[in-house]
Amino acid sequence: MSMTESDFTSARPRLDTVPAGDPRDRGGKAQPLLIVENLAKHFPIKNGLFGRKRGAVRAVDDVSFVILKGETLGVVGESGCGKSTLARLLMRLMPLTDGHLVFDGDPVEALRGLSLKEFRRNVQMVFQDSSSSLNPRMPIIDSVAFGPRAHKVKRSAARRAAAALLEKVGLSPAMFGGRYPHELSGGQKQRVNIARALALEPRLLILDEAVSALDKSVAAQVLNLLRYLKRHLNLTYVFISHDLGVVQYLSDRILVMYLGQVVEIGPAADVYSAPKHPYTQALLASQLSMDPGRRIEQAPVSGDPPSPANPPSGCRFHTRCPFSEAVCAAKAPAFGDAMDAAIHLARCHLTDPTSGHSLAGSALSSLRITAPETSAA
Numbered sequence: 001m002s003m004t005e006s007d008f009t010s011a012r013p014r015l016d017t018v019p020a021g022d023p024r025d026r027g028g029k030a031q032p033l034l035i036v037e038n039l040a041k042h043f044p045i046k047n048g049l050f051g052r053k054r055g056a057v058r059a060v061d062d063v064s065f066v067i068l069k070g071e072t073l074g075v076v077g078e079s080g081c082g083k084s085t086l087a088r089l090l091m092r093l094m095p096l097t098d099g100h101l102v103f104d105g106d107p108v109e110a111l112r113g114l115s116l117k118e119f120r121r122n123v124q125m126v127f128q129d130s131s132s133s134l135n136p137r138m139p140i141i142d143s144v145a146f147g148p149r150a151h152k153v154k155r156s157a158a159r160r161a162a163a164a165l166l167e168k169v170g171l172s173p174a175m176f177g178g179r180y181p182h183e184l185s186g187g188q189k190q191r192v193n194i195a196r197a198l199a200l201e202p203r204l205l206i207l208d209e210a211v212s213a214l215d216k217s218v219a220a221q222v223l224n225l226l227r228y229l230k231r232h233l234n235l236t237y238v239f240i241s242h243d244l245g246v247v248q249y250l251s252d253r254i255l256v257m258y259l260g261q262v263v264e265i266g267p268a269a270d271v272y273s274a275p276k277h278p279y280t281q282a283l284l285a286s287q288l289s290m291d292p293g294r295r296i297e298q299a300p301v302s303g304d305p306p307s308p309a310n311p312p313s314g315c316r317f318h319t320r321c322p323f324s325e326a327v328c329a330a331k332a333p334a335f336g337d338a339m340d341a342a343i344h345l346a347r348c349h350l351t352d353p354t355s356g357h358s359l360a361g362s363a364l365s366s367l368r369i370t371a372p373e374t375s376a377a
């Protein structure tokens, strides 16, 4: 009899006792786990025989925020807005053009700060493509044990720890440990990737579209697993996805990106119920409904995002925003204190009564972008 994925994964993952406190916590409860300050990544555009630089793609541009201990920060935005580049910068998988990171009070790669090796031990990532993250020639138990082995843990101890992790993510080590990636389904492979990411006992997991490639029912199982692991292993998540419903399900706070910048950040309940930035309103208005009688007739904002190699002046959203006025192209909107995790901020002149925008100070709910709908007969 052939077995389906649910035969293997419907059993709840076995977890150890809930840790009372985290001995790795050095900065104290109030210290954000990660402070991101003025982060930027500009990719040079070169041409000609000598590769002369003629510009730069500003994939991430002056981004600042904090990640609190134990929270899930959801990151949303259209394709090309800089979400995945931001994830790789947070992991320090690529050099920064500018900015710096502070992990639990310690500056990363600074004199008397955390070394890159120590930092990467604390921050791990799960990618969208579950197949390419695994070595096709390595049994999965060795894939999970690979990180600890690289940190000089003995083979037997690393394999024992890997078996325990497979159990934690709902895969029986006896049944799956010796299998190769091609013998697993997409959901099982993503569970292995989560186990692999947990092998070095990180404190921060960056999940970049981690469930986007999975069928809905399998994605739901993996999301529940992530919630379960977070509670029991004192984890903090950055959850990146284009799926607003999934982000809402998992996140405590939401960060919205547009053309390499943060345009809105705040508690998830506030951002979803009362979005302040017209771009966030448009994203929410374009969410597809499960109600077959509700049809969106027209996209709430039209056109493609401008090129990050040549972003518009002033507010970067002014070329698509229905509330755009001359001041929007002339002056970049102010953004409040992004280091204060309690407040709900938007990078828009409408939220600043002194900005000079004719509608500034109006009730934002009266200006909310909605998608024109029809009801199916």
Ligand code: SF4
Pocket (backbone or CB within 6 Å): 277, 278, 279, 315, 316, 317, 318, 319, 321, 322, 323, 324, 325, 328, 333, 347, 348, 349, 350
């Ligand atoms: Fe729209 Fe102007 Fe606000 Fe930008 S600053 S989002 S163009 S109203």
